[in-house]
Amino acid sequence: MVTKDEAVTAAAGFLRTTAYPDRPDSVVMLPETAIRFTYGWTVRFDFNEHIETGAFIDAPFNSVVVVPHDGTAAHSAPSFPPPAEYMALQASGNWPPKKGH
Template identity: 70%
Template sequence: MLTRDEAVAAAAAYLQTQAYPDRPESVVMLPDTAVEFPYGWTVCFDFKEHIETGDPTQAPFSPVMVAPHDGTAAHFAPTFPPTEEYMRLRASGEWPPRRLTT
């Protein structure tokens, strides 16, 4: 099980090395937003440019990261379903959705 600090660090590492390697200094983690679920932690981030200017065009499109308790790589939460539902589906094994065959 990850601690809050480990989850924030895992999300930051992913953002700075995988998602935004061209601007790692712009990533600002918001550890006070971290929420623990049975599947893992969610934690939000922002960009320094958005914080400094308030310009919505400088904000991340999807600011929620997921750090699974099992140690697999941190990843973006999907924009749908809502984060709480996604975390419930992951914990129950119902995500990813199964494809229907015809």
């Protein structure tokens, strides 16, 4: 089982080395937003530029990272369905959706 602190660290590592390796210093983790689900944790982040300017153009397209409890790699949450629904689908084994359903 992954702790909250471990989830935040894993999410930060994913963002800085895989998702945004060209701007690792811009990533600001928001650990107070971490939510524990059966499947894993969701952790939000923002970019320093967005925090400083408030400009929509400076915000991340998707600000949610998923850190599974089973030790598999952290990844960006899909833009649809909403994070809580995605996490429930993962926990039930119904992700990815079957074609035609």
